[in-house]
Amino acid sequence: MAIFLVGITIVIWHRPNADGPKAYYGAGKGYHLILVQLESFQKFLLNQSVEGKPLTPVLNTLKSESLYFPYLFQQIGRGNTSDAEFTANTSIYPVGAVPMSSKYGNRKLPSLARLLHKQGYIADTFHVNKVSFWDRNQMYPALGFDAFYDQPYFRKEKFNRFGASDEELYRVGFNKLNELAKQDQKFYAQFVTVSSHSPYTLPEDRKRLKLNGPLHGKTLGDYLTAVHYADYALGTFISKLKQTGLWDNCVFVVYGDHFGLNKKKYNPQKISDALNIPYDKHISTFNVPLLIHLPGQHRGRTIDQTGGQIDILPTIANIMGLDLMEEGFTAFGQDLVNAGHNVVGMRYYLPTGSFFNDEVLFVPGKKGFEDGKATLIRTHRRVQDITPYKPDYDLIMDRLKRSDNYVEHLPLR
Numbered sequence: 001m002a003i004f005l006v007g008i009t010i011v012i013w014h015r016p017n018a019d020g021p022k023a024y025y026g027a028g029k030g031y032h033l034i035l036v037q038l039e040s041f042q043k044f045l046l047n048q049s050v051e052g053k054p055l056t057p058v059l060n061t062l063k064s065e066s067l068y069f070p071y072l073f074q075q076i077g078r079g080n081t082s083d084a085e086f087t088a089n090t091s092i093y094p095v096g097a098v099p100m101s102s103k104y105g106n107r108k109l110p111s112l113a114r115l116l117h118k119q120g121y122i123a124d125t126f127h128v129n130k131v132s133f134w135d136r137n138q139m140y141p142a143l144g145f146d147a148f149y150d151q152p153y154f155r156k157e158k159f160n161r162f163g164a165s166d167e168e169l170y171r172v173g174f175n176k177l178n179e180l181a182k183q184d185q186k187f188y189a190q191f192v193t194v195s196s197h198s199p200y201t202l203p204e205d206r207k208r209l210k211l212n213g214p215l216h217g218k219t220l221g222d223y224l225t226a227v228h229y230a231d232y233a234l235g236t237f238i239s240k241l242k243q244t245g246l247w248d249n250c251v252f253v254v255y256g257d258h259f260g261l262n263k264k265k266y267n268p269q270k271i272s273d274a275l276n277i278p279y280d281k282h283i284s285t286f287n288v289p290l291l292i293h294l295p296g297q298h299r300g301r302t303i304d305q306t307g308g309q310i311d312i313l314p315t316i317a318n319i320m321g322l323d324l325m326e327e328g329f330t331a332f333g334q335d336l337v338n339a340g341h342n343v344v345g346m347r348y349y350l351p352t353g354s355f356f357n358d359e360v361l362f363v364p365g366k367k368g369f370e371d372g373k374a375t376l377i378r379t380h381r382r383v384q385d386i387t388p389y390k391p392d393y394d395l396i397m398d399r400l401k402r403s404d405n406y407v408e409h410l411p412l413r
Helices: 056-061 081-090 112-117 135-141 166-182 220-246 270-275 309-318 387-408
Strands: 001-007 007-012 030-036 068-072 120-126 147-149 187-192 250-256 287-293 344-346 354-356 360-365 368-376
Touching: 007 344, 030 081, 030 166, 030 220, 056 220, 056 287, 068 309, 081 112, 081 135, 081 187, 081 309, 112 120, 112 187, 112 309, 112 360, 120 220, 147 166, 166 187, 166 220, 187 250, 220 250, 220 270, 250 309, 287 309, 344 387, 360 387, 368 387
Parallel strands: 030 187, 030 250, 120 147, 120 187
Antiparallel strands: 001 007, 068 287, 250 287, 344 354, 354 360, 360 368
């Protein structure tokens, strides 16, 4: 059992074998940490083929030799990509209607960077767009990053409306990290990609997936083409890390920030028919991948525990040998490799009080829980009796309030 203070209240998390050793605790202690947030990346993309061509061959290989979490869900609010960064780095829920980078960029946020600072790490973040976009020039100092590398640091190439390509992002980032490694400086590096951002219009000479069938010229086809390129670019980064030996000396984390196919614009049945996969308008849309590769790991393991972006920090902290209780760190998520039961909330893109647990996605109705609907995560079938899920609904409503109260009372910096 772990206890975290939230204002003047106490949040209690339970985990199995609380008095025994935690799985993977310290597996990455003392190693570099690299976090890659993939733009508009949904879980269904992995192990998918289009016209006989693998869509994400790099991620497929990475999945086969990493910890893989197939039931992770986005929890962003209006801040979209920046909210995903915020939540992954703090284990605090986005408030929903206001981007966290805008509302709380003036705070000193407890974060992954600050935890690692105590262990002698430098924390840098890389994004090819202007750092003022989504007020990241405020959010990054709030999160404790030592340096941010934005548009001026990259070549002036026009890949999409944000500027440079993911290949350029990784080229610059790798060079910076390699310099730090040569100085025996431990680092935490965050990469925020953009090449798979809507409207998914890549330069013709950069397209590596050539579609000739029904998806050619369609927006879904453009999305898959952009995703395929983003996967390729990630592969160029991993190759450089392996060539220099950094790969064996880092914990490498990849996760999706949010959906690429907006449920308001894309018909789930058409997606299902085009790709021959089951596709639920909520579950499949909000399901993003999480992969964590450990130093020296060659055999993958799938961890079916349901989770959200709120759980990324506690999971990484465990792997990096950071005990959040000892650190006095307030986390609203939990370590997914040691969790016994999990409930993660969502709002903004679903009604407040919506949650994912180990079995279902629950979405409240106009009356709240009473007329809500529950859908099984794994089969997409509707659950008729929602009564068993009332405790989780009450829990998540309370947890959202506690998270909002906590972040509201954090000190100004």
